[in-house]
Amino acid sequence: MSKKLVLILLAVLLTLSVVGCGSSKTAEKQTVKIGFIGPLSGGNAAVGIGAKNSFQLKVDEVLAAGDYPYNVEVVYEDDASDPATGVAAATKIASDPDVVAAATHWNSPVGLATVDVFHKYGMAQVLWGTIHRDIIYGNDYDEPVRVIPTSEQSMELAGDYAVDFGIMKWVIINDTSDYGTKIRDEFTAAMEKRGGEILESIGVTIGQQDFSAVLSRVVELDPEGIFYAGVTTEAAGVRIQSMKMGLTDVLFMGPPGIQSDTFGEITLDDAEGTFCSGTFDVNSTEEGIAFVEAYNAKYTDPYEQNGPYAYDSAAIILEALKEVGPDKAKIVEYILSHSFKGVIGDIEWDEYGQNGVGGLTMYVNQDQKWVKYEESEYASGERTLPWVK
Amino acid sequence: MESSNLGKNARFSLKRGLTPALLLVIIALVYAIVAYENWAVVLLCLAAGAGLFFAYSRVPAVKALITESMRTDKVLLLVTGILAALVIPLTLRTQPYVIHILIIALISIILALGLNFQVGSTGIPNLGYAAFYGVGAYTSALLSTKLGLSFWISIIAAGCISALFGWLVGLPTLKTRSYHMALVSIAFGLVTYIMLNNMGFTGGPNGIKNIPAPEIFGWSLFSSIRLFGNTYPIQVNFYYFVLIFAILAFVVSRFIFNSKVGLYFNAVREDEIAAKCSGVNTSKMKLLAFAVGAFLAGIAGSLYAHYIGYISPENFNMNTSLQILGMVIMGGMDNIVGVGIGAFILSVAPEKFRSLADFRMLATGLIILLMLIFRPSGIVKQQIRVYAGKIFGKENALKGDNHD
Amino acid sequence: MNTLLQLLISALLVSSLYSLVAVGFTMYVGVINLANFSHGDTCVLGTFLMMPIFLYATKAGWISASAGLMIPILIILILLLTGIWGAAVYKILVKPLLAAPRLILLLATVAAGQVIREGIRVIYPNGSNPQVFPKLLPSGGFHLLDITLGYDSLTIIFLTIVCILCLNFIIHKTKMGVAMRAVSQNADVAQMMGINIERTIIAVFMIGSALAGMAGILNATYYGITKFNLGSNLGIKGFSAAVIGGLGDFKGAIVGGFLLGFIEVFAAAYIPNGSQYQDVFSFLAVIAFLIFRPSGILGEKIFEKV
DSSP states (O other), rough: OOOHHHHHHHHHHHHHHHHHHHHSSOSSHHHHHHHEOOOOOSHHHHHHHHHHHHHHHHHHHHHHSSSSEEEEEEEEEEETOOOOHHHHHHHHHHHHEEEEEEESSSSSSHHHHHHHHHHHHHHHEESSSSSTTTEEEEEEESEEEESSHHHHHHHHHHHHHHHHHTEEEEEEESSSHHHHHHHHHHHHOOOOOOOHOOEEEEEEEEOOOOOOOHHHHHHHOOSSSEEEEEEEHHHHHHHHHHHTTTTTTSSEEOOOGGGGHHHHHHHGGTTTOOOEEEEEOGSSSSSHHHHHHHHHHHOOOOOOOTHHHHHHHHHHHHHHHHHHOSSSHHHHHHHHHOOOEEEEEEOOTTTBBBBOTTOOOOEETTTEEEEEGGGGGGHSSSSSOTTOO | OOHHHHHHHHHHHHHHHHHHHHHHHHHHHHHHHHHHHHHHHHHHHHHHHHHHHHHHHHOHHHHHHHHHHHHHHHHHHHHHHHHHHHHHHHHHHTOHHHHHHHHHHHHHHHHHHHHIIIIIOOOOOSOOOOOHHHHHHHHHHHHHHHHHOOOOHEEEEEEHHHHHHHHHHHHHGTOOOOOHHHHHHHHHHHHHHHHHHHOTTTTTGGGGOOOOOOOEEEEESSSOEETHHHHHHHHHHHHHHHHHHHHHHHHHHHHHHHHHHHHHHHHHHHHHHHHHHHHHHHHHHHHHHHHHHHHHHHHHHHHHHHSSSOOOOGSHHHHHHHHHHHHHHHHHHHHHHHHHHHHHHHHHHHHHGHHHHHHHHEEEHHHHHHHHHHTTTTTOOOOOOOOOOHHHHHHHHHHHHHHH | HHHHHHHHHHHHHHHHHHHHHHHHHHHHHHHHOOOOOHHHHHHHHHHHHHHHHHHHHTTHHHHHTTTTSSSHHHHHHHHHHHHHHHHHIIIIIIIIHHTTOOHHHHHHHHHHHHHHHHHHHHSTTTTTTTTOOOSSSSOOEEEEETTEEHHHHHHHHHHHHHHHHHHHHHHHHHHHHHHHHHHHHHHHHHHTTOHHHHHHHHHHHHHHHHHHHHHHHHHHHEEEHEEEHHHHHHHHHHHHHHHHOTTTOOHHHHHHHHHHHHHHHHHHSSSTTTGGGGGHHHHHHHHHHHHHHHHTTOOOOOOOOO
């Protein structure tokens, strides 16, 4: 009998202690928190981790300067490139009363899913990745701003260069992800606007390794240019196999998705003379070079394509926080109404919150590294472009 | 004699409150684990929970006590549970993230209950369940965004079309042996995913956005409610909304389990040939299991679509199927309560592991592995059907008479 | 005509790779009735074990010194390592669950696959990115009938045949092979005849994992790339091929691998928009086989004892 009494007393005590524990929730008021969401696990983790490190780099630099009025803590959350996980992460960060602003996402579906969440909580969402125009233009929200150019913008650049090079007959090989299909559609629009012709668009899947069937078809079509709409891993495979199949004198171009140095590391000699309509060239400005040095001094994982944008997102958030204090609504207003200067150059929003300039660059691959075309030996004539006989 | 009678009555009155009280303790522990970020608290509560669990499974006296008390206090237990479920979100006013996790857990419970019909009750290994989930979600989303139909029509349509899809998937697979069924289901799941991803009208890989929230007589679930002067986050609305569906799913599952259909399901699972010989229409039962399971998945899909407001094929891939399967297997197959617990744990755990960021997926995989190695029968073991003593009692009594 | 022949060669190559994966997968099914969904990830594990060892060997100068002999030695080393990994997986994961319903074991292998995948990504430096895999195959080729036959493709096809012949030898001519065949037919009787079931199962895991490692290495060295998440795709292709050909029968796995490879390559080439749906074709074939001819092409005998 007494044994059971003891059991019940224990249970009651336990419940009380747990409830009691609850009252001492850790809540610090002098520290301000900012959020970062990106793919930290899964297939796109490389980009997410690079961006995360770049973000932290800026935060550390600003705090190290000593005169920042707040103690800033970054809350990192993983969206695993999955919309459901992304919404959970966004809800967590946006509903946290201690977090004042957040920098988010690489995958467009995740961004599309969470833009409503951040709007609901009135929290500024600085997008350092994602390319889908609807995240900014599909709504009337003040909260989301995007530092990185849209796919539309980078494909317009690609179209311009294609016309300059006189390469008008293209075949597009795209992966079936949201990124690949968007890029395919944007490039098609850009080329057709300029009088170019897309002979065919052929889809491949992420994780596919053998492209022989696809490339046989391409050989039949005999295009002047091959555009790979997708990301590094498959692009490298396509390039290597296309070279084996004899497609050596075409203009091989890709979107920012292949801007990683890994592309050259994998394709080795086959990377020579490939093009990338990409994002900001860190080596073109002093600030950029400083960023690269600072980053490489601290981290071993590469910063990948979005590093500079994440770095600048941190700068934007920290500046807004410094100016108006930890007030979510004021930060949203501040960000939208100001222009900034970042590593990528001037950041100016259009009326919807999209950065207009964004440092778009056309790269050519030289000795397995991406080099700005205008500064390359191809432009100066020391090396011949692949299609020039 | 006197003292033992006294003792019995005294024990009886103590037992009366035991399981509901225990349930409250467990709920408090779970609440602490889910809602608090402080790892010390979380670990302490986990340890307490583990301790309770061990006491239950290893100490026979405790087990007997609890089992008996569960039987006598069923109503009180249910009332306590439902009251707790209703009250909890009101305490989470400032933590919509936690309510969000609970909503996702509730949707997962509905999904797990559906899959349980197929895998647990009928023994059909279905590894492509996310296909039904996806079909339901897309049906509901497309009907409400492209055709402007109301949520209520969409959700019913989602359930029905999903059920139809389930029935269609079940048809050709009637003759396949259990082993091959697993493989066919994988293939079906993958084909559905690829089709959803590549077809134009489903929005392709970019999915469908701006799915409207459900409306009850014109009142949208996206509007915050004010109670006692406090504004409550909209998650609370959805929580209660989905809770109702989850409770309905529970009730329906229990009803089916206790009915002849449930019995037939189990018969098909245990020995299909014997069942056939005993006159059970095994084909009809299998198709029914597919349809019912798919129906629940369709409902869950619709709820998910209208809550999050955005769906894409990524929500319904192989990983999702495997996650739901994990919930059913870990929770305890063919056990409705067990499956619910499994669903709760497996939807909350990955969220809890967020602080591990990079290592989150690795940790989740390890947890599943560990749970499978150490308790393969599931958290709640499969219950053996117990029939009311009355029928047998009568027979025994008759036998007894004969002996006399 | 050119294209057709070229496609044929590609199909042969893809089929060889798929067959090798399928053969390993079907071994588990045949002997212990287990669908091992970590098989694909074990293939990738083999490649990630190979890379650091190969790098070290190159740095230490062993490779150039031994005029290429080192490479087969290294490969054998990796196969041993993967084999040991297989035995470890058995001991830790499979043994405790052998008595449980097969569905649980299947789920456990799925979880194990995820652990391998994410583990590689987290542990290997810059693991989230694709890695360049050393080119171990001879380069160049020769022309025949207006198409290029690369030495690398021929080597892969050759090595696959060698592996399969080795496996055939093991299964039919060695004691362990007899034990495996006995266990696959009737485990209880086999035990009664004095066969050590546990040792046989360990052997299955070791050989299966080594095969996975081999398949992974051949795959990676042909395409020049490996990445932590390539295993899931490979695994599914392997299982599809095994199913089409007839589970449990390794000749079936080979046939299935070839059928799958050919369906994929030719569907992608000749059906408009086929490329993005090429997986759908393969899976529809799997479904069709499982429904209409569940015993696969070569047919396993399925008797239903009443």
